[in-house]
């Protein structure tokens with residue numbers, strides 16, 4: 206039967222295919238069945254030939270090593286009669302019937318589920334909400350206009366820009382500026398941002414979630430609000446989901462799945478998850494991508510690229526590599542809608558944990574998966590933060606907390622392939638207390654050479670050697686080796702001396718350390734590659750989960766054996782060739798500095814002589830006063846623009862009252878231009894203020 210399904214020639218792909226070999230859903234099935242009919246799921250109707258053959262084996266080992274229930278060959282031959290259009294009997298739990306296609310046109314061969322009242326699906330999932338429909342959202346309509354979408358995106362960006370400008374401008378606070386007022390305004394803007402992002406749909410929700418990991422780029426209030434963006438996107442209809450699956454997998458739902466649950470168990474920005482049962486009885490989940498997502502991404506990312514380029518050019522957005530950040534986000538977004546990539550990730554992750562029996566990773570059903578549809582083994586569990594359900598099952602919460610961290614340490618330190626989004630929705634606990642991972646769309650990889658550098662960083666942190674820490678950060682490209690790094694060294698030394706030397710009772714949480722790191726990085730030439738920010742965020746999320754599960758939880762305790770193992774490793778390395786190398790290097794350093802010393806003294810003497818004789822002149826620039834003068838000029842210009850803008854506005858109003866609308870409009874436009882110039886000047890002043898604070 207599998208061959209029948211796979212060999213169907215159909216209209217999904219938009220072209221007639223004629224497949225007679227037994228490719229298919231499960232290579233363990235050797236069914237081969239022959240028939241001929243007309244098949245159509247789109248507007249065109251096509252002829253196709255079906256072959257079906259089945260071995261005499263009553264059962265075989267299928268995917269996942271489980272047995273596959275099969276219908277005897279004789280039975281299949283009997284049922285072959287149904288192919289020619291007459292209502293058929295069931296084959297492997299489904300029946301072949303003649304019916305009309307979705308357009309009500311040509312006769313179509315579909316496989317209808319066997320009429321049965323018994324459901325093969327497990328009992329309904331607890332806590333699944335009835336999700337609202339996505340109808341009514343402009344982005345949910347696959348045929349939205351690209352122009353309208355671009356207008357929506359730009360309106361949002363411009364509104365955000367103006368709001369931020371007002372939040373940061375002291376003159377925009379009626380009754381005087383205070384930090385409290387600014388914080389409360391920022392919170393308002395952040396909450397407006399979250400709502401707008403939800404309205405803008407999938408691309409922006411996903412980007413919002415990604416931004417919530419970047420405390421190094423965005424203000425605290427924004428990061429807090431964006432991290433609340435739990436994919437609250439409405440679900441799309443089951444009809445839409447089923448049509449999409451059929452188009453992607455190239456066969457009718459009833460042919461592929463014995464049962465398909467219409468109500469999704471989860472809906473997210475990029476897709477939704479339905480439970481289903483395969484014809485061999487295996488319980489699966491089908492992750493279906495939101496139709497039209499690629500088109501939406503294309504439009505949105507085109508606009509976002511322009512925005513990133515503008516940010517990059519504009520002084521007021523700092524020195525961040527906005528185009529680089531955009532490219533990173535675009536890569537992640539496109540990767541997330543490539544379910545083949547997710548399936549490969551799941552397979553690799555499953556392989557990495559094959560010897561650890563307390564971690565479960567769902568098996569991928571490759572034959573039922575494609576770019577936009579992913580079928581996975583159904584592995585239900587209690588969400589890791591659902592304390593009541595965990596307690597009801599008598600699970601050991603402290604052990605779960607330790608295991609969650611340990612599993613992550615294994616990913617970072619041993620396999621180098623890590624889950625970049627371990628939020629509580631993606632972690633569950635199985636009946637045997639093992640940890641289940643879901644969602645492999647966003648995975649990170651720490652390549653061997655990066656891992657080696659990270660270990661060096663770890664050792665230098667352990668030795669509290671600020672210079673080495675900085676060199677390792679430069680090697681990791683997390684720090685730019687430009688300009689005067691003495692202030693960076695002081696920050697690093699402060700970090701090493703204060704934050705890492707606390708006794709266990711003073712120990713800070715990882716989240717707090719991460720925040721401190723980002724705070725330091727805001728004033729320094731640090732550039733945290735997204736891999737690090739993901740790792741830091743992942744650890745602080747897991748640490749948070751750890752505290753929820755067990756108030757006594759200590760990250761340090763769980764990580765200690767791993768750290769010790771690494772230090773032992775280093776010690777063993779040092780005892781060998783490295784020690785010899787180190788001694789040789791020290792000898793070299795001593796020799797070269799002894800040799801160069803007289804030359805250096807001579808150079809200093811020459812400088813002093815040149816100064817004495819007046820041959821060498823020192824030109825001193827007082828940068829502070831230069832900046833102050835520049836600021837005064839900008840403010841002067843801003844005042845002039847305000848006066849001119851106000852005057853034109855008055856003239857406009859006067860002319861408008863007198864009925865000379867043309868002149869009035871001209872004046873209004875002029876006033877608008879001057880107002881924009883005022884905003885621009887304020888931006889530049891802010892930028893100078895910020896710069897002054899940094900140095």
Ligand SMILES: Nc1ncnc2c1ncn2[C@@H]1O[C@H](COP(=O)(O)OP(=O)(O)OP(=O)(O)O)[C@@H](O)[C@H]1O
Pocket residue numbers: 436470471472473474475476477478490492567581582583584585586630631643644645646
């Ligand atoms: N193999 C599985 N077995 C049981 N339930 C699953 C399985 N895969 C996913 N789920 C359920 O569906 C939910 C959403 O799945 P998943 O996270 O993979 O989707 P997503 O679209 O990537 O969502 P998000 O972006 O929010 O992480 C999970 O939290 C889990 O409850």
